[in-house]
Amino acid sequence: MIMKKISGACAFLEALRCEGVKHVFGYPGGAVLDIFDAILDAPDIEFILSRHEQGAVHAADGYARASGKVGVCLVTSGPGATNTVTGIATACMDSIPIVVFTGQVSTNLIGNDAFQEADIVGITRPCTKHNYLIKDVADLPRIVKEAFYIASTGRPGPVLVDIPKDVMKSLISFNSPDKVCLEGYSPTYRGHHGQVRRIVSTLLKSRRPVIYAGGGVVHSNASKELTDFARMMRIPVTTTLMGLGVFPAEDPLSLGMLGMHGTYAANMAITETDCLITVGARFDDRVTGKIDEFAPKAKIIHIDIDPTSISKNVQVDLPVVGDCRIVLKDMLGDLEAKTREIQDLRKNIEPWLSRIDTWKKDQPLRYEKSSAIKPQYVIEAIDEIAPDDTIVATEVGQNQMWTAQFYKFSRPRLFLTSGGLGTMGYGFPAAIGAQVAFPGRTVIDIAGDGSIQMNIQELATVVQYNLPVKVMILNNGFLGMVRQWQSLFYKGRYSHTALTISPDFVKLAEAYGAHGLRAREPSEVKDVITEALRIKGPVFVDFVVEPEEDVYPMVPAGAPINNMLLV
Amino acid sequence: MRHAISVLVDNEAGVLSRVVGLFSGRGFNIESLSVAPTLDPTKSKMVITTDGNDQVIEQIKKQLNKLINVIKVVDYVGKDFVEREMILVKVNARAETRAEALRVADIFRARVVDVSPFSYTLALTGDKDKLQAFVDLLSPMGIIDFIRTGAIIMEREMHGRRKSEE
Numbered sequence: 170m171i172m173k174k175i176s177g178a179c180a181f182l183e184a185l186r187c188e189g190v191k192h193v194f195g196y197p198g199g200a201v202l203d204i205f206d207a208i209l210d211a212p213d214i215e216f217i218l219s220r221h222e223q224g225a226v227h228a229a230d231g232y233a234r235a236s237g238k239v240g241v242c243l244v245t246s247g248p249g250a251t252n253t254v255t256g257i258a259t260a261c262m263d264s265i266p267i268v269v270f271t272g273q274v275s276t277n278l279i280g281n282d283a284f285q286e287a288d289i290v291g292i293t294r295p296c297t298k299h300n301y302l303i304k305d306v307a308d309l310p311r312i313v314k315e316a317f318y319i320a321s322t323g324r325p326g327p328v329l330v331d332i333p334k335d336v337m338k339s340l341i342s343f344n345s346p347d348k349v350c351l352e353g354y355s356p357t358y359r360g361h362h363g364q365v366r367r368i369v370s371t372l373l374k375s376r377r378p379v380i381y382a383g384g385g386v387v388h389s390n391a392s393k394e395l396t397d398f399a400r401m402m403r404i405p406v407t408t409t410l411m412g413l414g415v416f417p418a419e420d421p422l423s424l425g426m427l428g429m430h431g432t433y434a435a436n437m438a439i440t441e442t443d444c445l446i447t448v449g450a451r452f453d454d455r456v457t458g459k460i461d462e463f464a465p466k467a468k469i470i471h472i473d474i475d476p477t478s479i480s481k482n483v484q485v486d487l488p489v490v491g492d493c494r495i496v497l498k499d500m501l502g503d504l505e506a507k508t509r510e511i512q513d514l515r516k517n518i519e520p521w522l523s524r525i526d527t528w529k530k531d532q533p534l535r536y537e538k539s540s541a542i543k544p545q546y547v548i549e550a551i552d553e554i555a556p557d558d559t560i561v562a563t564e565v566g567q568n569q570m571w572t573a574q575f576y577k578f579s580r581p582r583l584f585l586t587s588g589g590l591g592t593m594g595y596g597f598p599a600a601i602g603a604q605v606a607f608p609g610r611t612v613i614d615i616a617g618d619g620s621i622q623m624n625i626q627e628l629a630t631v632v633q634y635n636l637p638v639k640v641m642i643l644n645n646g647f648l649g650m651v652r653q654w655q656s657l658f659y660k661g662r663y664s665h666t667a668l669t670i671s672p673d674f675v676k677l678a679e680a681y682g683a684h685g686l687r688a689r690e691p692s693e694v695k696d697v698i699t700e701a702l703r704i705k706g707p708v709f710v711d712f713v714v715e716p717e718e719d720v721y722p723m724v725p726a727g728a729p730i731n732n733m734l735l736v
Numbered sequence: 737m738r739h740a741i742s743v744l745v746d747n748e749a750g751v752l753s754r755v756v757g758l759f760s761g762r763g764f765n766i767e768s769l770s771v772a773p774t775l776d777p778t779k780s781k782m783v784i785t786t787d788g789n790d791q792v793i794e795q796i797k798k799q800l801n802k803l804i805n806v807i808k809v810v811d812y813v814g815k816d817f818v819e820r821e822m823i824l825v826k827v828n829a830r831a832e833t834r835a836e837a838l839r840v841a842d843i844f845r846a847r848v849v850d851v852s853p854f855s856y857t858l859a860l861t862g863d864k865d866k867l868q869a870f871v872d873l874l875s876p877m878g879i880i881d882f883i884r885t886g887a888i889i890m891e892r893e894m895h896g897r898r899k900s901e902e
Contacts, residue, residue, distance in 0.1 A: 477798040
């Protein structure tokens with residue numbers, strides 16, 4: 170059979186179809202004109218035009234976090250490509266599967282400082298899981314397939330594929346390879362069985378165990394196994410910022426988040442535990458505080474798919490490399506025959522659980538009521554009013570920490586936040602991506618007046634596609650988290666953290682054709698939230714909140730995590 | 737502790753940059769590096785010598801393995817291996833040092849690869865210590881130019897077998 174030859178641009182779209190891609194976020198430009206021309210004839214692939222390439226990458230990232238599918242982004246060469254870097258680094262730090270396609274100048278011009286040329290493969294080498302420059306159209310189907318495979322398997326992460334303009338124009342008989350063949354890449358999914366058995370026996374001998382769960386539980390879809398495991402053994406669970414939702418926040422065994430702004434109970438439990446079961450987390454400095462005094466009394470168990478995460482920051486006693494879900498299942502399997510030991514453990518744990526309850530009761534998350542709107546109250550009100558399956562994105566800073574503390578996430582993939590890189594401006598476009606993935610669900614971005622202005626141009630996107638994202642701005646007139654540090658550690662010298670000039674967010678939303686609402690009094694908060702959720706289209710809500718509210722508890726950077734500043 | 741690590745990689749543009757970037761991005765120093773294609777021209781082998789405590793080296797090896805284009809990583813510490821480097825030294829060879837330079841070259845079995853009325857250029861292969869001793873002896877005569885390759889390494893095959901036969 171003689172196959173019809175198609176252009177590289179058409180082959181690119183065909184390769185996306187082979188991967189089941191339905192949505193592409195991006196921005197056109199000179200070097201990708203051929204692909205954009207072909208997109209007009211591909212009604213099965215919906216293209217969402219952002220207003221800045223950074224917005225497109227974050228949207229692809231939010232799409233991936235909310236749906237578990239690979240997010241796809243397509244931009245042009247040069248500035249289009251460099252504008253994606255922050256978004257790629259954000260996805261890389263949080264292990265999010267996205268594939269970013271960038272246009273490139275023609276192969277004969279590469280290296281010539283051509284118009285809109287940037288060495289994006291060189292620039293993104295340290296912040297992608299892998300990246301490619303397609304030099305020959307014959308390699309295109311294989312490379313696209315590999316890109317999706319690498320992004321979504323093992324420890325997920327972003328992959329960038331750079332496509333020169335002449336490659337898009339070259340002709341090819343499209344033939345997608347059946348399978349991926351990468352000699353240097355084969356992630357370990359099944360944990361070492363002997364090691365799994367050792368973990369179980371160590372755990373059964375413990376008296377004060379704690380589970381510390383992170384984003385890896387989300388990526389491996391292991392929330393159910395983790396919850397079953399914790400409930401069966403009655404082991405308390407604390408999660409990282411990335412792990413929020415993998416264990417129901419309302420469960421009596423939940424300790425909430427640990428670390429710098431973690432709960433008192435979580436941080437005390439880590440300090441006192443004799444057996445720390447780490448699942449899909451990486452001992453980030455915002456979690457551990459002073460590393461030498463992190464879980465000082467514990468045997469540390471670490472389940473992670475990435476060998477480089479093991480004993481990177483904290484020396485681990487019992488590591489196992491594997492997929493969290495598979496390893497937890499193996500552990501549950503190993504425990505099946507051990508009903509007596511489990512009962513003993515449940516009995517032995519009693520004093521530990523009551524100690525934890527005392528910590529919870531003595532030092533709950535709390536805030537002082539006042540005549541001004543408290544930002545924490547806004548979060549609680551949103552949690553109360555919004556439907557159970559609401560997806561919540563945040564920006565970065567105080568808005569993010571208050572959401573992590575006061576919003577009770579019942580399951581994974583409801584909370585989208587830039588944990589590792591801490592990218593202000595992430596939340597709004599990420600919410601857009603989540604809304605595209607789930608048009609029927611409520612999607613909220615909890616923002617600050619600083620962060621929201623970092624990608625505010627995406628207002629045009631939500632209006633154009635009628636994406637009913639609700640943006641809740643906790644407007645305190647400050648870069649609040651930086652101000653808080655200045656207040657606590659820099660003698661209250663507020664250097665450039667007061668945002669004295671900001672737009673009127675209500676009028677701004679209206680100028681773009683969205684709705685704008687405002688609340689000035691605590692008594693207006695719930696009504697405004699209800700109204701925002703009732704409106705069919707996108708809404709900006711401006712909550713004028715207490716200007717100098719701080720996030721507590723707080724562990725000063727570099728201090729041990731049981732050394733908390735309380736309210 | 738000094739480690740020699742061999743890294744088998746895909747022979748593609750940018751792979752060296754990935755490997756080196758992994759070191760520099762973490763503030764690890766590469767002491768020496770050599771790289772060339774293997775018998776299979778689609779693959780290259782690198783030998784990297786570096787310095788670091790066990791934890792640093794362990795992390796380097798894991799990070800290398802994590803790179804998609806890296807196929808195999810071998811650390812030669814604790815293994816019995818043959819190591820070779822090569823140097824070219826251009827040394828002053830005026831009347832008073834001319835004979836001495838040749839004598840030193842002869843002792844080390846270095847080859848004279850270029851001669852001028854005022855200098856010899858000597859080539860020598862050997863392990864790190866041998867090359868260093870050679871350079872130390874030539875130094876008083878005045879070294880005009882000097883260049884050295886990175887180490888290449890191969891594990892000894894016979895040693896283990898002989899041991900078990902004894």
